[in-house]
Amino acid sequence: MYVYNQVDQQLVDQRVEQFRDQTRRFLAGELPDEEFLALRLMNGLYIQRQAPMLRVAIPYGTFSATQMRTLAHIARTWDRGYGHFTTRTNIQFNWPKLEEVPDILAELAKVQMHAIQTSGNCIRNTTTDPLAGVAADEIEDPRPWCELIRQWSTLHPEFAYLPRKFKIAVSGGPNDRASSRVHDIGLELVRNEAGETGFKVLVGGGLGRTPFIGKVIREYLEPLELFTYLEAILRIYNLKGRRDNKYKARIKILVAALGIDEFRRLVEDEWQHLKGGELRLTEAKVQAMKDHFQPFAYDAAAASDTTLQQALASHEDFRVWYERNTQPHRVAGYRIVHLSLKPLLGAPGDITHLQMDVVADLAEAFSFGEIRATQDQNLVLTDVQQKDLFAVWQRLRDNNLARANINTLTDMIVCPGFDFCSLANARTLNIADQINQLFDDLDYLHDLGDIQLNMSGCINACAHHHIGHIGILGVDKKGEDWYQITLGGSATENARLGKVLGKAVAADEVAGTLKVILDTYLSLRQEGESFVEALDRVGIEPFKAAVYEPV
Known part of the structure; x- marks a missing residue:
């Protein structure tokens, strides 16, 4: 790092x-x-x-x-x-x-940490794939580029007071685990016809009260011109973005108003004054940054270990956790371990000081001292040897960090809602508890397969409800909390916004409504078909009828 x-x-x-x-x-x-x-x-x-x-x-x-x-x-x-x-x-x-x-x-x-630009109308924390550097399908580790962007954007004098907050995400390859298409700027590492690595650039994505999926502004950008092109985009936004209405101040509104072709023309014209200039990166600077992110010294003998299979055969709970909360590593003999911060009846994303110390100990003992935070409000140890997985699981289990629910319905993304946030107009944590209580059967959850449930306490969409497979938005109706449900969203390379199921449901009906939706899915799905695949095939109407027109 x-x-x-x-x-x-x-x-x-x-x-x-x-x-x-x-x-x-x-x-x-x-x-x-x-x-x-x-x-x-x-x-x-x-x-x-x-x-x-x-x-x-x-x-x-x-x-x-x-x-x-x-x-x-x-x-x-x-x-x-x-x-x-x-x-x-x-x-x-x-x-x-x-x-x-x-x-x-x-x-x-x-310890080389800060809170600079985590708020305000400036360039916020650049995000990326939590599996960067260890995913077998990535073209290149995106983290060096993220760090370069961080250094370029931190306290940038021209962009300290933008029309509105600004977010950039970088994806390491074609499988987008960075949600880059719902960011103000999304960067995807690609290879051109000559086999050279560069960036596909998307602009104008974002959620909130007016959600948009980002549009491609440039199919291929030479990587050394990254800063010059970002600067051109930010200059056009800074000049032409609205400052009279904060709800219409994001770059997505400007792109939608001008159209992507006109916005691209403006950016390309501005870029002519910048590209090849002093902001152009050098190979030496890029390589110096990449040197900070070199692969660890992996143990070549790790692949020959046989103790994992013995532990899987002997401990059913460990086997279930292994199958749900770990995934393959690009190096044989290692696994990527996901730590669930979604305990039963606990606030999603919360972690105690004691648990933090445990995670630090595990990272030092088993994962080269490094930890990743994810956009799903979980943590990851990316480099655990197979032989150590049972010991890691035992320690996580003893500290309420081993719930085998990664990518299931209860692995919810949830904002703090009205209990904490001054912007929220509905509670969320009580609804998360309600859902956890009804869906506490792991066999049932695992049978449902991968489902992303996102719940926001207001239209600002901090929990990204628009792009959840199932999205829940809390709204206030005459002092009472009601919840609007959307289906079919996605944050991947096929990013799309969910469709509203129908009228909002009362607070005490949310979990029951989800049960109807999921039972409908189970009755309709074909063999091996995921929730989203079934929804794509049959459409939203069967789910709407089941919820609002029960027989």
Whole structure:
């Protein structure tokens, strides 16, 4: 993973002291509320429904055991003993005291972490595939490119006050596990006809109250021109994006208004002044960054281990976990291990300080000291030898991190909702509990197969409900919570928005409605057919009839 140099460290340290002084002046009444607002947002600090919330950046989801231990220390020292992982692979602390936030930031800086640009109208944390570097199907590890983008975009003076927040995702190949098509800019590593690696560039994706799937603006971009082209896109957006209405300020609205052809023309015209200039990358700089992400020293003898098969044959619970929560690694003898942060009756994405310490220990002992956060609000140990899987499972099981539900219905993406968020208009965590209680049978969940359930507490769509196989949106109706259901969304290379099933259902009917939908799927599916495949074949009408016109 990337390691700070002296300049990086100095920048982060100085930012901490700058914000310490800003906070002191605000608390002393020397800095008006409206001026402090933009300053705290640029340092990841929100004021939520019950307390301040600090969002800490985990660039492209990769962090170390040492950094995890610092997060655990922060959780028990300045918070209420836990943190919350988000769909942007960041972590949030929901209960810090405003006057103590600079101390938290100083502690983060000691381990090369920060909260810079995790909020505000700027370029946010760049995300990527959680399996980057270990997936057999990727063209190239996208993380070096993510780090280059992070360095280019951090405190960029021209893009510090964009019309609205801006998000970039990078996919390592044709199988898009980065949701790049629902980002302001999506970058997909591709090969051209000459076999050269570059980027397909998409623009104008995004969710929220007006969701769009990104459109291809350039089929192939020479990789060394990455910054020049990104700069051209951002300049056009910064100049022409709306600032009079925050609901129409995202780049997706501009692209839709102009049309992709006209937007492309404007960008290409601007690019003529930039490409080949001082922003053009050099092979040496790219290679220097790639050197930070070289493969680990894998053990060639790992593939000859026979103890895994013995453990699988002897322990049924371990076998079930192995089949659901691990997947193949590109190196023989290793597996990718998914840690479920979706326990029964626990808030999705939450992790206690004790669990953080356990994960740090496991990463150091069994996965080269590295951890990944995912857009599904889970964690991944990417490099575990097969012979160590049983020991890892035992430790995870003993610490409530081994629920065998990865990619099942209960592996839900859920925002904190009305209980925490000042923007939400409906609760979500109680509905997640309701769903967990009804669907606690692992055999049933595994029989259903892979299903992505996403639930948002408001139209801002922080939980990406539009692109869930099943999406749930909480809405307020005269002071009561109701829930709109969509079916058929996808965040993959075939990204699409779900279709509304029908009228919203009451809070106490959500889990029961899902049961009707899933039972309908089981009655209609053909052999080996997934939920989405069955929905594509039969359409939404049979599901609508089952929910709203029961016999």
